[in-house]
Amino acid sequence: MTDRQLTAVADDFTMWAALRRHTQARIGLGRAGSALPTRHRLELQAAHAAARDAVHSPFEPEVVAAALTGEPTVRVRSAAGDRLTYLQRPDLGRRLDDIDRAHLPGGDWDLVFVVADGLSSRAVHEHAAPMVRATTALLEPGLRVAPVILAEQARVALGDDVAHAMGAAMVVVLIGERPGMSAADSLGAYLTYAPRPGTTTDADRNCLSNIRPPLGLTYETAAAKLATLMARARELGLTGVALKDESDSPPPLLPPNPRSSNAGGADMSAPAGISGPSGGPPSGGV
Amino acid sequence: MSTYSTYTSTLGGHSYRFDSLARLLAAASPERSGDRLAGLAADSAQQRVAARWALAEVPLAQFLAEPVIPYEDDDVTRLIVDTHDLAAFAPVAALTVGGFREWLLSEAADAQALAAVSPGLTPEMVAAVSKLMGNADLVAVARKVRVVTAFRSTIGLPGRLATRLQPNHPTDDPAGVAAALLDGLLLGSGDAVIGINPATDSPKAVRDLLELLDGVIQRYRIPTQSCVLCHVTTSVDLMERGAPVDLVFQSIAGTQAANASFGVTLGLLDEAYAAAGELNRGTVGRNALYFETGQGSALSAGAHHGVDQQTVEARAYAVARRYDPLLVNTVVGFIGPEYLYDGRQILRAALEDHFCGKLLGLPMGLDICYTNHADADDDDVATMLTMLGVAGASFVICTPGGDDIMLNYQSASYHDALYLREVLGLRPAPEFEAWLDGIGLLDERGAIRDVSGTAHPLTAIGKELAA
Numbered sequence: 001m002t003d004r005q006l007t008a009v010a011d012d013f014t015m016w017a018a019l020r021r022h023t024q025a026r027i028g029l030g031r032a033g034s035a036l037p038t039r040h041r042l043e044l045q046a047a048h049a050a051a052r053d054a055v056h057s058p059f060e061p062e063v064v065a066a067a068l069t070g071e072p073t074v075r076v077r078s079a080a081g082d083r084l085t086y087l088q089r090p091d092l093g094r095r096l097d098d099i100d101r102a103h104l105p106g107g108d109w110d111l112v113f114v115v116a117d118g119l120s121s122r123a124v125h126e127h128a129a130p131m132v133r134a135t136t137a138l139l140e141p142g143l144r145v146a147p148v149i150l151a152e153q154a155r156v157a158l159g160d161d162v163a164h165a166m167g168a169a170m171v172v173v174l175i176g177e178r179p180g181m182s183a184a185d186s187l188g189a190y191l192t193y194a195p196r197p198g199t200t201t202d203a204d205r206n207c208l209s210n211i212r213p214p215l216g217l218t219y220e221t222a223a224a225k226l227a228t229l230m231a232r233a234r235e236l237g238l239t240g241v242a243l244k245d246e247s248d249s250p251p252p253l254l255p256p257n258p259r260s261s262n263a264g265g266a267d268m269s270a271p272a273g274i275s276g277p278s279g280g281p282p283s284g285g286v
Numbered sequence: 287m288s289t290y291s292t293y294t295s296t297l298g299g300h301s302y303r304f305d306s307l308a309r310l311l312a313a314a315s316p317e318r319s320g321d322r323l324a325g326l327a328a329d330s331a332q333q334r335v336a337a338r339w340a341l342a343e344v345p346l347a348q349f350l351a352e353p354v355i356p357y358e359d360d361d362v363t364r365l366i367v368d369t370h371d372l373a374a375f376a377p378v379a380a381l382t383v384g385g386f387r388e389w390l391l392s393e394a395a396d397a398q399a400l401a402a403v404s405p406g407l408t409p410e411m412v413a414a415v416s417k418l419m420g421n422a423d424l425v426a427v428a429r430k431v432r433v434v435t436a437f438r439s440t441i442g443l444p445g446r447l448a449t450r451l452q453p454n455h456p457t458d459d460p461a462g463v464a465a466a467l468l469d470g471l472l473l474g475s476g477d478a479v480i481g482i483n484p485a486t487d488s489p490k491a492v493r494d495l496l497e498l499l500d501g502v503i504q505r506y507r508i509p510t511q512s513c514v515l516c517h518v519t520t521s522v523d524l525m526e527r528g529a530p531v532d533l534v535f536q537s538i539a540g541t542q543a544a545n546a547s548f549g550v551t552l553g554l555l556d557e558a559y560a561a562a563g564e565l566n567r568g569t570v571g572r573n574a575l576y577f578e579t580g581q582g583s584a585l586s587a588g589a590h591h592g593v594d595q596q597t598v599e600a601r602a603y604a605v606a607r608r609y610d611p612l613l614v615n616t617v618v619g620f621i622g623p624e625y626l627y628d629g630r631q632i633l634r635a636a637l638e639d640h641f642c643g644k645l646l647g648l649p650m651g652l653d654i655c656y657t658n659h660a661d662a663d664d665d666d667v668a669t670m671l672t673m674l675g676v677a678g679a680s681f682v683i684c685t686p687g688g689d690d691i692m693l694n695y696q697s698a699s700y701h702d703a704l705y706l707r708e709v710l711g712l713r714p715a716p717e718f719e720a721w722l723d724g725i726g727l728l729d730e731r732g733a734i735r736d737v738s739g740t741a742h743p744l745t746a747i748g749k750e751l752a753a
Binding site: 020023028035183 | 459
């Protein structure tokens with residue numbers, strides 16, 4: 001190489017290094033012919049493997065139960081008996097197993113937390129218990145909070161079935177989001193007031209996405225937003241599109257469509273644009 | 287006006303009965319998880335083949351007599367019926383679906399014959415015949431169809447493959463978008479469109495991105511068009527306020543109710559079409575709309591009317607062709623495994639969508655993609671890319687390293703497009719190719735030069751950001 005070429009290589013390296021501060025996108029990867037250099041090909045495969053493992057690694061409710069020291073918990077399963085069924089039959093993942101439904105503790109509950117594995121049990125193992133704790137600390141005094149439900153092979157709408165069966169006025173579903181290659185551990189939080197299985201739609205929920213400190217939302221920020229939304233929901237007697245986040249900053253609530261949001265898809269079968277916030281297929285989720 | 291018929295066939299000593307054309311089409315469809323979820327799939331492998339035997343005997347004209355969704359209930363059906371061109375249909379009017387397959391594969395069906403018959407074909411006819419075709423059939427026929435459109439670049443010419451450069455960013459950060467944009471341009475991408483999926487639909491955020499893209503396109507005189515993929519009403523609003531809108535985007539589906547779930551009507555699209563036409567920002571052509579579609583959207587909206595997901599998808603193309611779009615792409619594996627379970631189902635759907643769209647006269651491209659909860663990987667992307675390159679896809683969507691950090695799904699990469707152009711001898715859109723050459727990005731063979739490690743004028747975009 002000539003000196004001039006060496007200088008150019010150094011410039012190029014400095015430029016991409018500087019540009020990477022602005023985006024996590026895989027830019028400036030270089031080339032081997034038309035293809036990726038070996039290192040980048042293997043890095044992509046490693047990220048894909050992490051995402052795949054996140055989807056298929058089994059939910060361990062005892063991990064969350066142990067992290068929720070002192071909180072009572074109840075374990076349930078959806079009607080989807082295994083992961084393969086879960087992935088192909090969202091309808092079953094939204095419905096409680098009949099035996100488990102009969103064993104839920106009924107009561108005059110104001111709120112129930114449902115911790116659902118969704119598409120990333122890793123996200124749930126790491127972030128669900130801290131989120132329950134951070135949110136509980138901000139609740140209005142006197143609120144009757146049910147035992148935390150730990151739900152396996154569960155989609156967001158399973159929370160409707162749980163809340164209805166227990167007689168709870170409001171449900172927060174904390175669920176593992178669809179893993180991307182740069183984030184396999186994102187937790188979503190879905191708040192629904194007066195949920196009723198079969199009647200409640202995704203437009204009746206408020207959603208916080210990408211809870212994943214330190215890179216995504218912190219527990220404190222997410223819990224503060226959630227607590228504010230819950231207080232407003234109790235005043236108005238509703239959640240969903242009519243309940244807006246009055247706090248100042250992004251992320252947007254109830255992203256109108258997955259192809260334009262990074263909600264990453266915990267089962268919002270929301271009317272959702274394939275590409276614009278214009279409606280289209282859901283991001284496939286939980 | 288509907289006449290429901292019963293369709294029967296006998297296979298392996300069993301007789302099978304299908305109560306309507308819609309039921310027959312669904313049962314004849316290749317296995318996919320979405321049809322099973324909808325309760326429409328064949329009960330057994332033999333019933334599926336029995337349905338194909340019965341479908342092969344159905345005259346094409348029967349599709350005009352028996353709409354799969356009633357005329358009274360659905361404006362997409364009305365659009366299909368009311369705009370059907372009987373004169374164009376005449377050459378195939380006497381054929382059955384099975385006979386139509388053989389005609390499509392024959393030498394008689396050359397590019398001219400296929401273009402001539404296109405306005406006489408309905409989505410249901412092309413969906414039906416696709417169910418009798420193998421993957422290779424879908425490639426062989428689609429390859430013969432040429433649909434050429436233009437705005438500032440010309441899309442769909444023989445021997446060409448365009449790309450959408452997709453520099454998405456989770457917070458629409460301008461520096462992050464520009465960095466990804468530079469990466470794509472240096473890899474020779476962006477002749478179909480430079481298209482961003484914004485993180486929010488706020489008109490201000492969309493306008494900022496439009497101005498960023500317009501600034502780069504003007505400064506470097508790039509013969510391409512930009513698009514920020516927001517709701518059609520946002521685009522119309524921004525056009526009225528003088529924002530630099532090149533292409534008007536919308537996601538569409540194959541039923542009135544599914545479109546309603548996206549917040550669109552044919553009336554709204556008519557309005558956007560007129561407004562985009564008046565802007566007249568193209569230089570070599572006037573096709574100014576961009577549509578995305580994808581199997582499963584009608585089912586997920588509870589708006590499929592008992593029609594299988596591939597037939598409903600083909601009906602979305604009837605909506606698209608009303609508006610002379612520059613680009614249409616199916617986002618084929620985006621939704622997830624409850625609609626298309628694995629790489630095999632996604633590949634099949636990609637070939638069907640491309641085939642049906644092309645036959646109906648659309649400039650079809652693809653977002654060859656999958657989510658991480660589907661059973662697919664980058665080898666599936668390579669397989670799909672190669673088959674669709676052979677099939678003559680107009681364009682493909684490309685992301686940095688094939689990883690979209692905003693939508694959390696995997697697509698083709700800029701490198702993948704280089705591969706495809708190289709192995710199939712495909713070239714970029716002619717105007718864009720000339721620009722690439724002018725700015726020093728083509729080598730003596732006409733391939734994209736590797737400029738990493740060398741000074742290049744475009745890197746000014748990056749240096750300004752890095753400073």
